[in-house]
Amino acid sequence: MEALILNAILQSAVAGILSITSSGIIRTVNPMLCKMFGYEADELIGQNVSKLMGGNDRRHHDNHMARYLETGESRIIGFGREVTGRHKDGRLLPLHLSMGQFNANGETFFTGVLIDLSKQKVAEEQLTYQQARFRAVYECLPDPVIIVNANMRVSTVNPAFTRVFGYPATDIEGKTTESIFANRDDWVEECNRRGGNSLADASASARQIEFRRSGGEVFPGSVVSTIIETPDGQRLGHLDVIRDITAEKRQEAQLMQAQRMEAIGQLTGGIAHDFNNILTVVIGNVELLEMQKIEEASQTLVREAREAAEIGARLTDRLLTFGRRQLLETRHINLNEFVLGLIEILRRTIGENIDVSTVLSSDLALTKADTGEVENAVLNLAINARDAMPKGGRLVIETRNLEIKEPHSTHPDLPPGHYVALSVSDTGQGMTPQVQARAFEPFFTTKRSGGKGRGTGLGLATIYGFVKQSGGNVTIASAPGAGTKVEIILPAVRMANTATSQNGQGAQVIQGGGQRVLVVEDNDSVRRLTQRRLIELGYRVDLACNAVEALELLAVDAKFDLVFTDVVMPGGLSGLDLAREIGHHFPHVRVMITTGYAEEVLDRSDLEHMPALLRKPYSQSDLARAMARTLSAP
Structure with missing residues (x-):
């Protein structure tokens, strides 16, 4: 009965089991051992067990067996250990071996129980690989x-x-x-x-x-x-x-500030544009009054009204600069020469208790900018620095070349390229983060509202608009008690648009010769005023409310010498669209466009084809010269 039970165990065991003589000859094997090594039972029985061993395990096994038989020292009996077996096809097998001993008929026999560790080894290797991979990612x-x-x-x-x-x-x-x-x-x-x-x-x-x-x-x-x-x-x-995410948050804040400033700029520029139309009417009518024979007291009132309106016009210029809608008069300039030309004026302006010095790059590239705006920017920054140092201090004006090779965290709006930088730094009171965040907003100021050093809140706003319109950027680095550094970044030499209109108050007025002019203007007051001003200059004038009406008039009667048109008008066609249509269908008719701001012109490539551009508000002499120049052009 016991023999039957033992045989059943051997036949169904999931481990390979064999018995050998003391000399290593295989006596019995079970089915799992045959399957494990790829042999049939009759291929193993009678063979030396070393047939199933691989590597150094064969030599070690023989040594252990010899020692045991000679001395009785049990180094292998009753202990489990890992060994290497050899499959019939030559493959090495990782195995776990446990050995036992028994005696029968005066002869010593050994049993071996073998468990295939191949799957376990594969799992261990995979685990080791995964751990190494995790460690590499984890540490890097x-x-x-x-x-x-x-x-x-x-x-x-x-x-x-x-x-x-x-x-x-x-x-x-x-x-x-x-x-x-x-x-x-x-x-x-x-x-x-x-x-x-x-x-x-x-x-x-x-x-x-x-x-x-x-x-x-x-x-x-x-x-x-x-x-x-x-x-x-x-x-x-x-x-x-x-x-x-400090850098990401900083960039988000810069983007939000840029969007906010853009929105404020659009609002401010739009208001200034509308205000320019009002000033055009005021200045134009006042000039027409000045041409009349009126008593001296009235002349004084009219002159003061005109001067006040001109102050308003300068204010709208600053607002338009902030909104990036001003017409800029650009030329190539060397900022080093520009700074050196201003340095003595600055020293006299800001006082003896402030040390003014310069750090100028010896090989500074040229830039193309409006010299008046650059001058205003430097003067504004110097005055701000002076006001921040009531007890004296140091003011440094520095220039440098700057190359942006990829989008930069400090100047995220600037494309890669070459730039020149002009900075004004002081050792004054500095700004809190809250003040710094609003520094470029129009009408925001920390200066008192009256007396010396009062502020309008347009200085930095104007600089911001001028620099942005010029394709650059402006940054502020400041902290309370640590002073302030404002840096203006402008593109190194690049092409810019050409603008017209000079302040010609007091210049000789050039009269027309009865030429026929079509005035296209949607604002009733501006349209009527323009008619009166042109008639005063000796022109014959017809009127249209928009571009569509103007084209209808030209289709009926094209015998006009010049079309004088606003840029922004309702009806779906702008003044630029009108000029293009006239160029296609009525090429003999000259065109002059007038505008309160430059955005709609700067965004169009047609400007170089326009015969003339006159900026609102303009004086009577400005209008006279522009008309004469346009009509006499070849």
Whole structure:
């Protein structure tokens, strides 16, 4: 009965089992051993067991057997160990071997139980590979990684954690993560999240939290958490990946500020454009009054009215500059020569208690800009610096070449290329972050509203608009008590648009010779005034409210010498569209366009084909010269 049971066990065992004589001759094998090594039973029985051994295990086995038989020392009996077997096809097999001994008929026999470790070895190799891969990613990842156990204690952190937070791994491992959170409430909320199911529900979503470095600095971070659990769902802890998003937040703030300034600029420019139409009517009618024979007292009133209107026109110029809608008169300039030409004026202007010095690049590239706007910018910045140093200090004007090779975090709006930079820095009071954020807004000022040093809030706003319109950028670096540095970045030599219109108040008025002019203007007051002014200059005038009406008049009667048109008009066709249609269908008719701002011209490539461009508000002499120049052009 026992023999039958033993035979059943041998036949069904999942391990390979064999018995050998003391000299190593195989006596019995079970089916699993045959399958394991690829032999039939009759191929093994009677053969030496070394047939199934590979590598050094054959020699070691023979030595152990000889020692046992000679001395009785049991080095292999009753102990399990890993050995290498050899398959019939020559493959080496990782095996676990356990040996036993028995005596029968005065002869010693040995049994061996073999378990194939091939699958286990493959699994171990895969695990080793995965661990090595995880370690490589874990240690090379640029973002901090924190592994926290089920007790909410830090198990380990990667090297990036130390780089970003400043803590050695030993300072945080075994402790909670409370010290790296800027606000304890955030830490408590994160602990509650990890303790419940909400982490599993949103493990892939990033959360923005403020963290604290070892030195106390608070910074914005984005954290993504993943649960660590066994295949059967037992939670072992979680893994946090934290990203320092300081640079992203700074760029977001710069973008939002740029969008805000753009919106304010559009609003300001639009208001200034409408105001220019009003000033055109006021100045034009006042000039017509000045031509009349009126008593001296009335002449004084009219003159003062004109002077006030001209002040208003200069104010709209500054607003249009901020809105980037002013017509700029550009030329090539060397900022070094420009600064040297202003330095003595600046020293006299800002006072003896402020030391003025320059640091000028010896090989500074040229730029193309409106010299008047550059001069206003430097003077404004110098005056701001003076007002920030009531007890004296130092003012430095510096120039340098700048090359942007890729989108830059400080100048995200500038494309790669070559630029020149002009900066004005002081040792004054500096700005708070709140003041710095609003510094370029029109009408924002920290100066008192009256007396010396009062501000209009248009200085930096005007600089901002001029620089942006010129294709550059302007930055402020400041902190309370640490002074301020404002840097203007302008493109190195590039082509710019040409603008017309000079202030010709008091110049000789050139009369017309009865030429026929079609005035196209949607504003009733401006249209009637323009008619009176042109008649006063000796022209015959017809009127149209918009471009469509003008084209209809020209289709009926094209015997006009010149069409005088506004740019922005209702009806779907602008003044530029009208000029193009006239060029196609009525090429003998001259065209002059007039506008309160330059945006709609600068955005069109047609400007070089336009015979003349006159900027609102204009004087009677400006109008006279522009008309004469356009009509006499070849």
